[in-house]
Structure formats: C-alpha cells, structure tokens
Amino acid sequence: MKRLIFMGPPGAGKGTQAKIICDDLKIPQISTGEILRASIQAGKELGLKAKKYMDAGDLVPDEVVIGIIRERIVEPDCKNGFLLDGFPRTIEQAKALDEMLKELNRNLDVVLNLSVPEDELLKRLLERAKIEGRSDDNEETIKNRLNNYNQKTFPLIQYYREKGLLKEINGVGSIEQIAALIREGLK
Numbered sequence: 001m002k003r004l005i006f007m008g009p010p011g012a013g014k015g016t017q018a019k020i021i022c023d024d025l026k027i028p029q030i031s032t033g034e035i036l037r038a039s040i041q042a043g044k045e046l047g048l049k050a051k052k053y054m055d056a057g058d059l060v061p062d063e064v065v066i067g068i069i070r071e072r073i074v075e076p077d078c079k080n081g082f083l084l085d086g087f088p089r090t091i092e093q094a095k096a097l098d099e100m101l102k103e104l105n106r107n108l109d110v111v112l113n114l115s116v117p118e119d120e121l122l123k124r125l126l127e128r129a130k131i132e133g134r135s136d137d138n139e140e141t142i143k144n145r146l147n148n149y150n151q152k153t154f155p156l157i158q159y160y161r162e163k164g165l166l167k168e169i170n171g172v173g174s175i176e177q178i179a180a181l182i183r184e185g186l187k
C-alpha cells in the first residue's frame with residue numbers, strides 16, 4: 001500500500017500521523033498546506049496568491065493546488081509511492097487526481113479517513129492556536145475551515161467509499177493508539 005490519501009477534518013491530527021506512516025512506509029509526505037506555507041515564507045508568487053485564502057480559512061482555488069500536486073507527484077522520490085496529506089479537498093481536485101494518475105498509469109491503494117467529533121476538533125484547534133500561533137488558527141477562521149470541510153471536503157468520503165478505497169480510522173486517542181489503528185488498517 002504505497003499510494004495513499006490521508007483525509008480528515010482540520011485538527012484531526014493528520015499531520016502527526018502522516019509523518020509516522022511515511023516513516024514506516026518510506027514514502028514522501030506531500031502536504032499542500034505545508035507547501036503553501038513554505039511558498040509564503042519564501043515570498044514566492046504561489047504563496048502570495050494563496051495567503052489571503054489561507055488567512056481567511058478559505059480553500060485556495062482548485063487550479064492552484066492541482067498544479068502543485070501535478071508537479072510534485074512526478075518527482076523521482078514519488079516513484080515508489082507517496083502520501084497525500086490535505087489533498088484532495090474538493091470533488092474537482094479528486095477528479096483531477098484521478099486523471100493525473102490515469103495518465104501516469106498508476107492507481108491509488110487506499111484512502112484513510114481520520115474521524116474526530118466536531119466539538120473535539122474545535123477544542124484541539126483553539127489549543128493549537130495558542131501554542132503555535134499559526135495565522136489561520138483563530139476562532140473565526142477555525143469555524144470557517146470546519147464549515148468549508150463539511151461542505152466541500154466531507155463529500156469526498158462517499159466518493160472514495162464508492163470506489164472501494166476508503167478505510168475509516170477513529171482519530172480519538174493517544175498518538176500511539178491511533179498510529180496502531182492505522183498500521184492495522186494498512187495491513
């Protein structure tokens with residue numbers, strides 16, 4: 001299982017678990033959020049385009065993130081697989097990914113969905129806002145991110161379920177407990 005999508009609402013702990021899985025499977029973690037933050041830091045045009053959406057807790061336009069993934073998954077380190085963290089987030093992105101993989105003659109192996117109840121997500125995100133000071137971690141943007149997730153990203157769960165690729169993982173528990181559930185799900 002080497003070509004994975006890792007889904008879950010903001011605050012589900014995707015980033016932490018994605019790192020663990022990627023270390024286990026020796027595949028790169030491709031996080032569109034991290035790529036965008038790095039572009040902002042570096043003052044690149046891509047970052048400038050994305051910043052206003054990110055700061056408001058809105059999704060960056062599909063064509064921008066699709067372009068990032070299109071370039072990234074053909075890099076040599078993706079030959080033996082990759083984990084997508086935070087992409088796709090809309091049906092349009094998912095369809096674009098399907099097309100890209102078809103052109104490359106590759107398949108997705110599994111889509112993991114880390115689920116956490118919404119009140120717990122809000123609590124975690126507010127906590128993280130205090131610790132990390134990410135510019136998109138304040139109450140208003142957090143609520144907007146959760147709304148965007150519910151409206152635009154949640155339907156992807158059904159999209160991948162219908163393709164027979166979905167594995168649900170309970171995202172409440174310690175880091176180790178959840179990592180163990182994921183390892184079990186990947187067997």
Ligand code: AMP
Nearest residue numbers: 032033053054058059060065086087089
């Ligand atoms: P993340 O680090 O995954 O929480 O992403 C942070 C922010 O980057 C999101 O709130 C969006 O504004 C933007 N972003 C990251 N990935 C995507 C994506 N696949 N589609 C649209 N916007 C994205």
